[in-house]
Amino acid sequence: MDFLSLLWLFFIISSLQPVIRQRMLDAARQRLLEQLERKRKSRVIVLIHRQETMSLLGFPLVRYINIEDSEAVLRAIKMTDRDIPIDLILHTPGGLVLAAEQIARALTKHAAKVTVFVPHYAMSGGTLIALAADEIVMDENAVLGPVDPQLGQHPAASILSVLERKPLSEIDDETLMMADIAEKAIRQVKRTVCELLRDKMPVERAEEVAHTLASGVWTHDYPITVSEARELGLPISTEVPEEIYQIMALYPQTAQRRPSVEYIPAPRSRQSSV
Structure with a gap:
């Protein structure tokens, strides 16, 4: 050959x-x-x-x-x-x-x-x-x-917070429209969470959990x-x-050119080090 x-x-x-x-x-x-x-x-x-x-x-x-x-x-x-x-x-x-x-x-x-x-x-x-x-x-x-909805690059809860911190006269129309969508998005997700939890806990508790998870209490990556x-x-x-x-x-x-994490893929104990 x-x-x-x-x-x-x-x-x-x-x-x-x-x-x-x-x-x-x-x-x-x-x-x-x-x-x-x-x-x-x-x-x-x-x-x-x-x-x-x-x-x-x-x-x-x-x-x-x-x-x-x-x-x-x-x-x-x-x-x-x-x-x-x-x-x-x-x-x-x-x-x-x-x-x-x-x-x-x-x-x-x-x-x-x-x-x-x-x-x-x-x-x-x-x-x-x-x-x-x-x-x-x-x-x-x-x-x-958390399951708080995101609108583009911004959390819905953060968009709503603008309405609380500035007079409406100082907020542009696009932000006001985004705030309206944000309010609806949070309400919809909270309702979904409540429905998913209604058979697992009392209704009042489910609403509290829904608020915690969907209302921007934490950052989205918490x-x-x-x-x-x-x-x-x-x-x-x-x-x-x-x-x-x-x-x-x-x-x-x-696969990457160089792994970010390396170790010997075997169980490790005190006996194995003897």
Whole structure:
């Protein structure tokens, strides 16, 4: 075989390698999901968002909950018998309120138990989805987040605060219109949160929690820890099955030139250091 043939063979193998690697990864995910479903006798749905990179230009693209996600999750729920529990593995920075609400409302309508697993974080719209669960299983270090609506680059609550700090005569028309939209957005999200929590706590308490989560009490990226979530009255557990972490490992962050975090991927104890 001459050099040119070897070169072509190298290019062919190199081009097929990512495809083969992805197929192997998909197969490993499928096996682990099936294993977890057999163990828990449930339907397992995964909603994981990672930062991805454009294959050609290398620009980072952050993924969020979108309509395609809600369509896929709703299909999975619809394909699940009403007496089969649903386990949703959630790892997301949030996304479209519409998509998150669709998923949350569909989960509340499911007759069997719904469990949401949060191994690392479920912020904003992810928290809205988690509120629909009968049980939220979080890693001890995982966090949820406020669900206050955002209008463009600004929190709705912050836009409303302008009306309280300046006379109306000094506020431009666009800000006044944005404030009107902001008021409606907050009211709508608070109503949704109340509806999601009405079967989990008294109505008065649900309204208090809705106000805390949706009215800009915290900044939008405020991390709600396990203890704070429990103080809010949410049904929190920290018994995360090991399979959840194994599944997360099969959804790796897009490879970078140099990893930001490095460690020896093996359990570490005093005995192992001897």
